[in-house]
Amino acid sequence: MKPLPKSLWASTATPPVTYPPLAAHVAADCVIVGGGFTGLSTALHLAERGVRVVLIEANEPGWGASGRNGGQVIPGLKLGPSEMRAKYGDERGRRLTTTVGATADLVFDLINRHNIDCDAVRNGWIQGAPGPKGMAEVQSRVEEWSAEGADVAALDADEVRARVGGGDYVGAYLHRGGGTVNPLSYARGLARAAAAAGAQIHGDSRALSLERVGQSWKVSTSGGSVTAPKAVLCTNGYTDNLWPGLAETVIPVLSSVVATEPLSDNLRKMILPGREGVSETRRVLNWFSIDGKGRLVFGGRANQEETEDPNAFSPVMARLKSLMPILGEPRIQFRWAGHVAITTDHVPHLNELAPNLYAGLGYNGRGVAMSTMMGKLLADRVGGARAEDIPFPTTSIERIPFHGWRATGIALAIGWKRLQDRLNP
Numbered sequence: 566m567k568p569l570p571k572s573l574w575a576s577t578a579t580p581p582v583t584y585p586p587l588a589a590h591v592a593a594d595c596v597i598v599g600g601g602f603t604g605l606s607t608a609l610h611l612a613e614r615g616v617r618v619v620l621i622e623a624n625e626p627g628w629g630a631s632g633r634n635g636g637q638v639i640p641g642l643k644l645g646p647s648e649m650r651a652k653y654g655d656e657r658g659r660r661l662t663t664t665v666g667a668t669a670d671l672v673f674d675l676i677n678r679h680n681i682d683c684d685a686v687r688n689g690w691i692q693g694a695p696g697p698k699g700m701a702e703v704q705s706r707v708e709e710w711s712a713e714g715a716d717v718a719a720l721d722a723d724e725v726r727a728r729v730g731g732g733d734y735v736g737a738y739l740h741r742g743g744g745t746v747n748p749l750s751y752a753r754g755l756a757r758a759a760a761a762a763g764a765q766i767h768g769d770s771r772a773l774s775l776e777r778v779g780q781s782w783k784v785s786t787s788g789g790s791v792t793a794p795k796a797v798l799c800t801n802g803y804t805d806n807l808w809p810g811l812a813e814t815v816i817p818v819l820s821s822v823v824a825t826e827p828l829s830d831n832l833r834k835m836i837l838p839g840r841e842g843v844s845e846t847r848r849v850l851n852w853f854s855i856d857g858k859g860r861l862v863f864g865g866r867a868n869q870e871e872t873e874d875p876n877a878f879s880p881v882m883a884r885l886k887s888l889m890p891i892l893g894e895p896r897i898q899f900r901w902a903g904h905v906a907i908t909t910d911h912v913p914h915l916n917e918l919a920p921n922l923y924a925g926l927g928y929n930g931r932g933v934a935m936s937t938m939m940g941k942l943l944a945d946r947v948g949g950a951r952a953e954d955i956p957f958p959t960t961s962i963e964r965i966p967f968h969g970w971r972a973t974g975i976a977l978a979i980g981w982k983r984l985q986d987r988l989n990p
């Protein structure tokens with residue numbers, strides 16, 4: 566079992582519960598592999614319906630991206646309502662719009678319903694636009710989501726500067742339904758709620774094989790096995806070779822984060838006094854927020870190696886200093902990184918890998934809210950809903966060509982996107 570990275574969240578989250586490793590051969594109605602938001606939400610929603618569910622996690626619940634992210638609860642996908650209708654047709658596009666528009670509601674409802682102590686703040690999500698291309702996106706997003714009844718607005722340069730206390734934005738999109746959480750506390754709270762509802766959770770239990778046995782799926786670990794008629798893989802950017810080809814459907818990109826020491830009272834009055842989450846319309850973007858003790862959490866793209874070496878975080882530090890000059894030389898308390906799973910079509914995937922074997926993954930850095938919703942949809946499907954009743958299209962897996970060359974591909978794509986960001990911001 567690998568320890569959590571030495572992140573801000575690992576040091577400030579609610580205490581972990583130890584879930585014992587799987588040590589027997591057990592039968593269930595559904596076996597879930599992966600204990601991040603996707604797996605935990607699937608387990609919770611199934612257990613609440615009385616389904617016997619066993620979840621196995623290689624490390625501890627929340628160890629993956631779910632316990633390392635920026636904690637920004639972002640409603641919606643990168644695709645807007647009209648793009649969803651164009652891509653999926655009118656009827657499915659509308660259902661999908663309703664579903665992705667409700668993802669943040671689902672997160673905050675679960676937090677309330679299960680009393681999850683995770684420093685939840687629902688004061689909005691800001692997406693800053695550094696230039697005309699970004700501002701055009703903001704305007705069309707505001708128009709489209711307002712028409713859907715979402716609580717959104719466009720901010721001008723002065724308004725966004727007053728809220729953010731920095732940035733180089735000519736304006737921004739504000740979704741008042743977004744917010745922030747301590748993501749590791751949220752994951753631990755989901756695990757506690759799922760276990761209380763009857764889900765059996767095992768940490769330190771890597772799934773080593775997955776095979777069809779009669780009408781069931783059998784997942785084996787070094788200590789035991791789970792046999793169930795239905796199985797769900799929720800391994801996202803940490804997908805290994807448990808199911809052939811699944812890892813090649815997403816590109817795992819390392820995203821790096823730094824957290825400052827708590828800011829002075831003076832700075833706290835200027836930098837995000839409302840504690841909104843902030844991201845950008847840039848193609849290679851940075852994002853930031855303020856934690857409960859007034860630390861600035863700032864993330865973005867650095868390198869492709871997971872390391873604690875401060876030098877590896879210099880691209881993130883350079884962006885932090887240029888966007889927040891008011892900080893001077895920021896004093897950093899925590900540095901960590903995690904894998905974001907990118908899809909080439911920019912939408913998450915709900916795969917049916919084989920009969921009664923499902924996977925949900927590929928949130929493109931917007932998974933706090935979306936993966937929670939995906940878990941609910943996966944639970945619906947496992948619970949008997951037909952594929953056509955699920956708003957997300959159910960697809961078989963499509964491997965990304967030249968996946969083995971992804972490191973080179975990522976470097977080239979990022980260089981190209983940075984150039985576009987400069988030429989057409």
Ligand SMILES: Cc1cc2nc3c(=O)[nH]c(=O)nc-3n(C[C@H](O)[C@H](O)[C@H](O)COP(=O)(O)OP(=O)(O)OC[C@H]3O[C@@H](n4cnc5c(N)ncnc54)[C@H](O)[C@@H]3O)c2cc1C
Binds near residue numbers: 926
């Ligand atoms: C640095 C960073 C910042 C981000 N910021 C944001 C943000 O601010 N807002 C937002 O919406 N999204 C953000 N994201 C994305 C978000 O964190 C993810 O989309 C979301 O957590 C995905 O959850 P998941 O459960 O699908 O995957 P994960 O949380 O990655 O969980 C997968 C789990 O599967 C387990 N696993 C893998 N293989 C096996 C196996 N064989 N057997 C058993 N277990 C296995 C792993 O140990 C892991 O715990 C960020 C991601 C990162 C990395």
